[in-house]
Amino acid sequence: CFISDEVGRVGEANLNAPGSDGSLIRHSLAFETYRLTGHPACVAFNTVLRVNGAADRVGYYVEQVDDDFLDRNGLDQEGALYKFIQRGSGAPVFSDASDGIEKKTRKTEAWTDLQGFVTGLNQADVNARRAWFWDNVNAPSLLNLLALSRITQDADDVRKNFYLYRDTNGNREWSIFPWDKDWTFGVTGDGPPHLYHPY
Numbered sequence: 001c002f003i004s005d006e007v008g009r010v011g012e013a014n015l016n017a018p019g020s021d022g023s024l025i026r027h028s029l030a031f032e033t034y035r036l037t038g039h040p041a042c043v044a045f046n047t048v049l050r051v052n053g054a055a056d057r058v059g060y061y062v063e064q065v066d067d068d069f070l071d072r073n074g075l076d077q078e079g080a081l082y083k084f085i086q087r088g089s090g091a092p093v094f095s096d097a098s099d100g101i102e103k104k105t106r107k108t109e110a111w112t113d114l115q116g117f118v119t120g121l122n123q124a125d126v127n128a129r130r131a132w133f134w135d136n137v138n139a140p141s142l143l144n145l146l147a148l149s150r151i152t153q154d155a156d157d158v159r160k161n162f163y164l165y166r167d168t169n170g171n172r173e174w175s176i177f178p179w180d181k182d183w184t185f186g187v188t189g190d191g192p193p194h195l196y197h198p199y
Contacts, residue, residue: 007043007063007072014062015049019182020189027060030152030181039144040073040177065163065177066104080113080166081105083179084159093159094121100160106168113166117174138173145176156183 002009018024027044034041042063049056063069067077084093087100097115120132133139149157161180167173183189
């Protein structure tokens with residue numbers, strides 16, 4: 001279906017309820033903040049949902065992070081894409097390569113690339129970990145994401161609500177894309193103590 005001139009036609013459309021954002025503006029503001037800096041992020045805007053010709057509710061459209069999103073952001077559709085959702089444990093997000101993670105592309109392949117990411121980040125030797133990081137992570141993009149997450153006061157991105165992408169056929173670097181922004185700009189939820197500092 002056709003969404004807008006910016007998004008174009010898509011195979012999947014997310015029409016969401018307000019969640020924790022009673023003002024119906026946080027999603028759009030947060031994603032727009034990321035996009036204004038050049039960081040890949042979803043297009044999001046308010047919409048009136050209608051049922052049988054009558055107004056039902058005001059919700060919001062959020063662009064799906066999929067092949068269309070990757071293409072719109074100039075990224076290779078054949079890259080590895082993982083969605084980080086609610087973890088079953090309270091362990092830090094990159095403690096393992098299975099809890100609360102959905103594989104979105106390259107589904108016929110094993111999860112060895114993600115396991116390699118987790119293993120690289122968790123090396124005991126600090127120098128080896130540092131060298132791995134600079135060789136495998138899109139550092140400028142990550143620093144931008146961390147700064148923007150604090151500017152938007154994202155209270156729900158410590159263990160979930162982001163996508164991890166690897167430019168598998170290109171520079172092989174990993175990047176993170178934001179997702180689910182109803183806990184931003186003052187909705188604190190259970191974000192503290194990590195709400196105001198990325199570390």
